[in-house]
Amino acid sequence: MNEQETQLKTRHNFGDFLYWNLIVSVPFITACMAIAKDSILWLVIYIIICILLVMVIYKFYCTHCPHYIQSAKNTKCMFFWGVPKFFKEKSGPLSLLEKTVALFIPLVLVLLPIFYLLLQPGLLVIYFLSVIVLCTTLRRYECKRCIYFQCPVNCAEK
Ligand code: SF4
Secondary structure, eight states: OOHHHHSOBOOOOHHHHHHHHHHHHHHHHHHHHHHHHHOHHHHHHHHHHHHHHHHHHHHHTGGGOHHHHHSSSEEESSSOEEEEOOSOOOOSOOOHHHHHHHHHHHHHHHHTTHHHHHTOHHHHHHHHHHHHHHHHHHHHHTGGGBSOTTSTTOOOOO
């Protein structure tokens, strides 16, 4: 692994934000397509639940993140760009509840559209492959140089 891949990344830029949102958009759009084929109402409900769960992560997990804390009024990081800091920033380690939110909610987000994806095996395969690409790329290129040391999956050398 070259130096650029292991050096701590103290700031994200707009290119990071675009890249990671494109990567996330593949499983998300795949899930939306699977649900929309069956029910537009459930598609709307799915999107609303996703937004609410992301806000829960934003409140309990992101508020400890240096990228959240160092942003002025709006968060600027690899996943959010210009999103207002609705919640008070918190320094110090995550509580057990916050750690649980950080690990459990992403799992819920991944499993949420499974019922509709099982009805369309082709989309199910694309969905799981894109989720695997998302997780492995995150691990390989971000977790190893992330400055959010309190994060339960951080694996950067301190
Ligand atoms: S980098 Fe990750 S943990 Fe930090 S504010 Fe952005 S989404 Fe939240």
